[in-house]
Amino acid sequence: MSSRIPTLDIRRYSEPSSSSDRDAFVAELGAAYREWGFAGIRNHGIPQSLIDGAYDAFKAFFALPADVKMKYHVKGGGGARGYTPFGVETAKDSKYPDLKEFWHIGREIPRDSKYADVMAPNLWPTEVAGFQRYGYGLFEALDALGSRVLRALALHIELPETYFDDKTNFGNSILRPIHYPPITTPDVPNVRAGAHEDINLITLLVGASAQGLEVKSRKGEWVPFTADADTIVVNIGDMLQRLTNHVYPSTTHRVVNPPGEEARKPRYSVPFFLHPNPDFIIDALPSCISAGNPNRYPKPISAHEYLQERLREIKLI
Incomplete structure (x- = not known):
């Protein structure tokens, strides 16, 4: 692999010109994840x-006054839904909290679902028009794209293509809009998101x-x-690293503070964390x-x- 993280066209998987091109996409995607744990996916079909x-x-929500945002902070909720203010989340083994505030949108499930006790209902800020429509629309679009990626990965590790479908259809997945504020002092001891x-x-x-996003290579760069x-x-x-017994590595990454005047600009990002169903048992796959590569996780x-x-x-x- 080169020192450049690959970006692949997912139409080669979902709309292949030939079976050989589809097979090649699966092989290239699997190779990217074996080497980097990261890949770019383009032509994903999510409308701009x-x-x-x-x-x-x-952005409109994060621009609201702090006291308004705090109405949506659920004390004792672990940030599972709603708003989490600055200075809370801290990367594992880090001395300092990350420089960010964020919101969590989860899966909408029937309140009589067997998962209702661990998957709380969503909160929606009434102050921002379109927050629920766009927020949950993006949740569903990324959930569907994630399922396509998992189908390709299943083929790469010799599983049925639909292996993950019924193991993630009620996954405790999270869409996390994040706001990293402008950095106005030169001696900030922490980064926007610590290595994790x-x-x-x-x-x-x-x-x-x-x-700002940086990925740690196998050489430590x-x-x-x-x-x-x-x-x-x-x-x-x-979770996937553990399930695949490190065939697919979970790669350390961080969001660094930009130099000069760029640091004085806010940064926004929206990751979608795709989770399995809460009762899914993570047990290393025989394949x-x-x-x-003996089983690293016998329990x-x-x-x-x-x-x-x-x-x-x-x-x-």
Whole structure:
């Protein structure tokens, strides 16, 4: 692999010109994730109008007075829904909290669902027109795109193409609009988002065209990844790393503070964290265990239990 993180055209998978091109896409996507844990996905089919509308609504919310935003902060809720203010989330093993505030949108499920006790209803700010329509519209669009990526990855590791479908259809997934404020003092001790790995199966980042995202290579070098405007960045999370016994690595990444005047501009990003259903058991797949790659996780764990462990580590609960 080169030192450049690959960007692939997902139409080669969903609208292939030939079966060989589809097979080649699966192979290239799998190779990108084995090497980097990251890839760019273009021609994803999500309308730019939906992305722009969502960003406009999220920016309008973050511009509200602090006391208005705090109406939507759920004390004791671990940030699962609604607003989380500055100075709360802290990257694992970091001394300082990240420089960000954020909102969480989760899956809409029937309130008599067996998952209702661990998947709270969404909150919607009444002060911002279109927040719910655009926010949940983007949630559903990224959820569908994530399912396509997982189907391709399933083929790459010799699973049925639809392996993940009934394991993520009620996943405790999260859309997280984030606001990183302007940095106005030169001696800030922390970065916008400290070096970390994601918790979930895969993360889809829409609007990653702003500078700041860096990915740690296998050689230990920090590689900037500023995607084209029409590209969604998709990376492996710890749950998929564990499920695949590290065939797909969950790569360390961070959001650094930009130099000079760029630091005085706010930064917004919207990752979608795709999770399995809460009762899904994360147990290393037989196709990912071999003499050269013995099972690193002999003790299975449910997706919900694993999520709770990690949320405690990053100080959200």
